[in-house]
Amino acid sequence: QKSHNRATLKFRNSLKQNICIDMLRKGYHRSFREVFALIQKQAASGEAPGPGSGIWQPWPLEEQPRKLEQIQRFLTRAEEAQRAGCYEEVYDNQVALARYFEDQEDKWLSDYFYEVCLDSAQRIKMDGGEREAEANFNMGRIYMEQGRLEGALECATASHRLTAGRTWTDGAGRSCFARTCQSLSTIYSSLANKMLENEEHQVAIETLLKAFEMTKEAGDKKIEAEAAYRLGSAYRLVQDHQAARRVSVPALQGQRTLAMALTQLAFTDSCVPSLNLNADWSLHVTLLQGVYDRACEMFQRASEMAEKLGRPERLRRALVHLGIARALHVTATCSSHGGAPPLADVPRLLLWKDSRRDTFGDTRLATNSSHCPIVTCFPPRPLMLLDDLQDFQSAWCNISDDE
């Protein structure tokens, strides 16, 4: 008769109550406390802003049986391990939970469990700090996502200290040390960006140097080049061109950031007039990268210098390049105008079709454009420049043939 009573109670009571009581009567009071506190926390954080705000969730945790059961299963296992003093297992169960909730909707749960993980990882004595390093790395990532850079730095530094000189790898086979270095460099860069915004150039450069050191330790050429590029930009801000050059040249070994680094180099070169004019080779890559306005500027300078040095074939080539760069620049901007939602730009595009003059960079026109009548029909991404481009291309081919 008693068991019959229990069965009916299961239907009478809420899911939350059933789960809580199930845990409590088996003696898992810590798990009960955690689940109860989580549900309360969600209710408190969700009710305050009300429906429609970012934090509000239409599905409270207490109405999602699968998630609650998942939490119950792993937490009770963790608690059992904790009672036995086996903190490795506690950690593993908590990490499993954190990973389970890693999608967007339950981010807060994942964050919470990662935080708990760090706590239990610090009690593990036997594994040489591998789990602690991993937990610190995870917490660093979460702090970074939340924008708490100081906390992130602290955790990532701890992780770096623990992984230094170890050969641990994560699940995907990547070296933990390299991963930590990389995240540390990202944190340093973000910190430096903040400092640059506050005009603290010297401190920022020191921080960027640290970031650069970290990428060197990580051993990834690509991010190393990126860090070098950022450092170079910072040096350029304080007018230290020699240092900028010194940093940027090794960065050329990187692949994808090559173009950016080259632009960097071109800038520094053009600022030092005694250097031989050999800028245009770098600028092809700038074009590839899509930094058209900068390329235009560079080709302009290149042509001026060629004229000064009196080398007509270089001048010709530079001018053609300049043309290509300008054309591409215009294409890019006009496509973006056409694709953008305010249709007011379309009449301006039509106007431009008649005159073919680059007026898109003109801000005065852009502010007036809101008064233009809306055109209902327009092509989504106009490629009106195609024929112009072909003209340029044939010209370029002719020149190449000449040489």
Added chain:
Amino acid sequence: MSSTINPLANPKGTKKVCELCEKPAHIQCTGCRVTFYCNTEHQQADWAGIHQKVCQLLAPLRTPIPFHVLGAEREHHRAQRLQRQEQLIEISRATAQRKLFEKNHWEALPAAQLCLCSATDVYGPGAVQLVPAYLLLAEANIGLGRFSQAEEYLAQAEWIVMKGPECSLVVRHQLHRNLGRLHAATENFEEALFHLANDVYYASEEFGLDSTVTCGGYILMANIFFKQKKYDIAMSLCTEVANTWHSHLYRILDSHIQNYSSLHNAIDEAQQAEADRTLQCVLELEEQIPKRVPCLMALACHALAMLWLLGNDFAKAAELGRRALALSQLEPDCGLTEPIQRLLKMSEARGGLEATGMS
């Protein structure tokens, strides 16, 4: 004090029955002249239990209602009567509760019974308001080892709660705690754990997770797990209980020290009794398990020392403080040594002050 009455001399249609056992009465209380007993033993029991506090209150309630001509007067009289009845319920409930805290189950019975009777008079049978009285009676009976009676009272209470979904969480939590106690006493552990789990759940809903109210449920559960020889679970629960009480008492003591207010009346009697009982239970359990946990012992001893300090028993506080200090030095990383030393200094200073004041 008492005068003899003869049942045969009662007016026709009136039955004068004993206040406690409802047998024909032979004795009348001369204080109120409205309560009757079968013998002097029952009268003494009732007097010690509750009657001395409510003797004067009962007289106007049990005399027949006088006739009033005006409606307003009748209304006024009724309101006054109701107020008195509610007062009676409250007094008897509080008395029974305190006697239960003092583990004086025998004396708690008359008070609880009076509480039930007067609540039935006011709210009628089957009302939600009767549940606390049933629970008091059940608790007293469990304490006296009269399980079948306790079960009967609890069944009544459970039925009322089941019928009335509007029952408050507090009532539910108390009901389940008593059911848990009953089943624990009759060694029906699975059932007891189920009810205690319910008790902790409702208490957490009402008072929050860190409340000392939930500790009552936890310590009962710890006892059961201990009897089932699941020592690790029992110790984990004990730690939880000791932690909660420790931080609760620490907070009270700290706020009093900060405000330089006297420690007199810092903590009420009922709470003091409960804290003492719970923490003593933790210490007992710890002493019986095979593996020592000095950190937990230190925590419990420190909490008890704080409790005695708040209860103005400085000698006891100092004694427990010294014990806690010795235990905490066995395990230096539990971080208790420094607060315990502070407490020792304080209790010794106050104890000294008291001694000089007395001499």
